[in-house]
Amino acid sequence: MEVGNGRSTRFWEDNWLQGGPLKVVFPRLFSISDQQGSMIGDCGFWDGLEWIWNFQWRRELFQWELELVNQFHEQLRHVKLSAGRDDKVVWKFDSKGVFSTKSVMHVLQMESLSDEITSYSFTSAWRRELFQWELELVHQLHEWLRPVKLSDGKEDTLVWKFDSKGIFSTKSVLQVLQSETLSDEITSYSFTSSVWRGMVPPRIELFGWFVLIGRVNTKERLSRLGVIRLNDTLCVLCKREIESVEHLFLLCEFTWQVWCRWLRTFGEVWSMPGTIRELFERWTGRHKRKQEQKKWLPGFFAVIWNIWVERNARIFQNQETVVDCVLRKTLLSYNEWTESVSLGG
Structure with missing residues (x-):
């Protein structure tokens, strides 16, 4: 099955992913899914050009079931839906996707030859007898190992x-x-080449990149992915609005105070843009000279990074600071990055 818009392929029951139907690969999740019999296109929604999975469960998940959900999302990570193309059945053993008797015979011959030449079976030893839910994990493990072919005469x-x-x-x-x-659509934006300039540590560049493309795990994103409850999406900085990327890094009252005080430090005056991407594009276009950009660009990364650090401290450590404290930490980060000779770590 080749998936297009997902409107004629059943998500759980049809064989549209490598490894078999999802109800077979993830039987536990299938048993508690509230979307049995649903089409792929009914298990998510379009957010602009991005497809967002949205799964519904009959009850709250147990802790060990969350591990299955993580594996579940990992298996779906590379799925690309196409809104303008219908699903279609293809014969995967033919380059054109067309069934023929000749291709069947070829597959049978190759499978038989492979079994004779590369017959190798994995054996597993466990410290104790497995629980029922662990047997499902073992089944998934063997499914993932099935395509592995070892070569006795070749080293790793x-x-x-x-x-x-x-x-x-x-x-x-x-x-x-x-x-x-x-x-x-995303890679066409001008910020693509502006992020990766080595002016801040690579991990900070990568974080800024994910902020700009909206892939940071804010509460709003985690709720859409089904990781946290829908009633747990309130911003921990202002405690008023849903914590989306735009809100957390730009529109939040707490965050905007940090931006305003930071800009005053540089003697700049700014009007509030509509999106964080728009802010970055204005930020990178503010100064054209390379030397000025080296002083100016790290400031953007310093602000969003320390906003993220403050947000995580409030959630995971129950520690809360004020705007001036975040501003001081932002300045420390900025000074560290702009004074470093090498930013390779």
């Missing part, structure tokens, strides 16, 4: 799978991020 080697020669490079990482994470 470490390769970087995103390069044709198997060699790691920063360039290949950037290409993977752009191709796997982003749509053509």
